[in-house]
Amino acid sequence: MDNVQMIDTFKAFKDFLCNFARTHSPTRLMSSENTYSLSREHCNLKYSDILPQNVEGYPATKEFLMKVVDILLDFIKSSNDRNAKVLEFHHPHDMTKLLDLDVPDTGVTLQQLLLDCSTTLKYQVKTGHPHFFNQLSCGLDLVSMAGEWLTATANTNMFTYEIAPVFILMEHVLLTKMREIIGWNGGDSILAPGGSISNLYAFLAARHKMFPTYKERGLSAIDGQLVMFTSDQCHYSVRSCAAVCGLGTDNCVMVPSDERGRIIPSKLEELILERKAKGHIPFFVNATAGTTVIGAFDPINELADICQKYGCWLHVDAAWGGGLLLSRKYRHPRLSGVERADSVTWNPHKLMGALLQCSTIHFKEDGLLISCNQMSAEYLFMTDKLYDIKYDTGDKVIQCGRHNDIFKLWLQWRAKGTDGFEKHMDRLMELSEYMVRRIKQMPDKYYLILEPEMVNVCFWYLPTRVRNMPHGPEREKILGEICPILKARMMQAGTLMVGYQPDDRRPNFFRNIISSAAVTEQDVDFLLAELDRLGHDL
Numbered sequence: 001m002d003n004v005q006m007i008d009t010f011k012a013f014k015d016f017l018c019n020f021a022r023t024h025s026p027t028r029l030m031s032s033e034n035t036y037s038l039s040r041e042h043c044n045l046k047y048s049d050i051l052p053q054n055v056e057g058y059p060a061t062k063e064f065l066m067k068v069v070d071i072l073l074d075f076i077k078s079s080n081d082r083n084a085k086v087l088e089f090h091h092p093h094d095m096t097k098l099l100d101l102d103v104p105d106t107g108v109t110l111q112q113l114l115l116d117c118s119t120t121l122k123y124q125v126k127t128g129h130p131h132f133f134n135q136l137s138c139g140l141d142l143v144s145m146a147g148e149w150l151t152a153t154a155n156t157n158m159f160t161y162e163i164a165p166v167f168i169l170m171e172h173v174l175l176t177k178m179r180e181i182i183g184w185n186g187g188d189s190i191l192a193p194g195g196s197i198s199n200l201y202a203f204l205a206a207r208h209k210m211f212p213t214y215k216e217r218g219l220s221a222i223d224g225q226l227v228m229f230t231s232d233q234c235h236y237s238v239r240s241c242a243a244v245c246g247l248g249t250d251n252c253v254m255v256p257s258d259e260r261g262r263i264i265p266s267k268l269e270e271l272i273l274e275r276k277a278k279g280h281i282p283f284f285v286n287a288t289a290g291t292t293v294i295g296a297f298d299p300i301n302e303l304a305d306i307c308q309k310y311g312c313w314l315h316v317d318a319a320w321g322g323g324l325l326l327s328r329k330y331r332h333p334r335l336s337g338v339e340r341a342d343s344v345t346w347n348p349h350k351l352m353g354a355l356l357q358c359s360t361i362h363f364k365e366d367g368l369l370i371s372c373n374q375m376s377a378e379y380l381f382m383t384d385k386l387y388d389i390k391y392d393t394g395d396k397v398i399q400c401g402r403h404n405d406i407f408k409l410w411l412q413w414r415a416k417g418t419d420g421f422e423k424h425m426d427r428l429m430e431l432s433e434y435m436v437r438r439i440k441q442m443p444d445k446y447y448l449i450l451e452p453e454m455v456n457v458c459f460w461y462l463p464t465r466v467r468n469m470p471h472g473p474e475r476e477k478i479l480g481e482i483c484p485i486l487k488a489r490m491m492q493a494g495t496l497m498v499g500y501q502p503d504d505r506r507p508n509f510f511r512n513i514i515s516s517a518a519v520t521e522q523d524v525d526f527l528l529a530e531l532d533r534l535g536h537d538l
């Protein structure tokens with residue numbers, strides 16, 4: 001065999017292997033897999049054949065990444081296809097068998113990685129599907145997603161201006177704008193990994209403001225028992241501040257709420273006085289703007305009066321309801337008085353539809369974040385840098401590394417404009433009002449639990465057998481038992497996802513969330529018809 005023959009034989013063998021790999025892959029699960037096949041030239045390549053390891057590897061790098069993009073585009077397409085399922089449910093035990101999750105000693109080919117990517121998305125719940133109503137963060141805003149793609153590619157840490165100059169300036173501009181929308185001039189803000197951590201930042205700043213030496217002296221800086229107050233409907237992260245920060249959850253006082261889920265201000269005052277009488281130090285009140293389950297808004301002005309009277313810090317947890325600050329129609333009375341707060345949590349990844357995750361915490365007073373959290377690590381936050389070091393935001397936080405959560409929000413805001421966000425907020429509220437109207441038009445099939453203040457629509461589905469029963473505790477018990485069964489049917493059918501939970505007043509009920517730009521009136525009609533189709537015989 002001469003050299004040419006040998007090369008030909010080798011090429012033929014390589015082609016055979018290539019085709020074999022394409023058709024016999026153990027995770028060959030996508031019917032459209034061939035679309036994701038690399039060219040013959042590249043199908044046996046591995047990570048080391050592309051950039052950065054192989055400086056000649058740009059053509060293969062490009063082909064590989066373009067195929068990844070094809071996989072992502074197909075996922076986006078099917079997320080927006082109302083005939084496609086929201087999910088393909090398998091129990092963990094069965095799902096494990098469908099996947100090859102092993103991380104091998106010897107790495108796999110790029111071709112296998114493409115199959116891995118497509119298999120991963122095949123079994124992922126499509127949270128951007130118009131029939132996904134399950135979480136406060138629903139939907140897939142494609143401009144924000146484009147931003148996230150760019151963020152991933154830029155792959156930078158947000159602690160210093162020197163490695164993230166553009167993104168740091170974007171944070172500065174956008175957070176200033178958000179504070180203006182709250183109603184403040186000046187102040188300070190930071191993006192945090194989620195609403196819970198944002199609330200923790202508020203707690204830390206409040207304690208620092210009242211006891212500036214706590215940072216150095218710890219517990220000995222406080223002569224007495226600190227107490228915080230929040231409603232019994234608040235997000236659990238508020239209580240977790242008391243556990244994490246040394247108060248103990250017994251010193252996070254849960255104030256009763258009214259039948260609409262709003263804190264009762266007179267009860268708050270009573271409880272503050274009760275604790276003061278014991279010699280405790282009330283210092284922090286949390287108002288929730290948009291409770292997680294019911295979507296209730298605490299009366300901020302009334303709480304601000306009480307905080308003023310007793311010298312407490314007022315924090316507004318508007319992680320959920322904050323988006324409504326952008327709507328002239330719905331902002332008042334829900335968020336009236338928010339400008340009187342000392343701090344505000346506001347998550348653009350919820351109602352505003354920014355990609356997960358994007359959570360902001362704002363302070364009326366500038367300088368607190370830095371003096372509270374600064375540790376002055378000399379290897380990162382040198383004070384003799386070439387630029388104004390106030391742009392090194394990393395020392396304002398208790399984390400070190402910070403993910404870039406700003407670009408996706410900035411790009412989305414550029415696309416929509418503030419007006420576009422206002423229209424978006426109004427549309428979500430109108431769709432929720434539409435859902436409430438439809439529910440009221442079908443009293444035999446649906447029971448509205450309360451008039452919503454937000455896009456949380458809480459209701460029971462009434463199967464045929466309970467339709468003639470008078471509504472009372474006995475029927476509520478049956479309806480509560482039905483929720484998990486109906487939810488299981490939804491997930492097994494794969495056509496719909498709506499959440500359910502009990503609360504302290506009633507057994508399980510459904511909580512529908514409309515926070516996706518994909519949802520239309522027809523989708524609301526589909527949701528109600530599908531619940532009936534799946535649940536009438538329960």
Ligand code: HLD
Binds near residue numbers: 135292
């Ligand atoms: O704490 C919660 C956060 C989110 C979210 O970011 O989507 C609770 C929920 O959602 C929820 O859907 O109950």
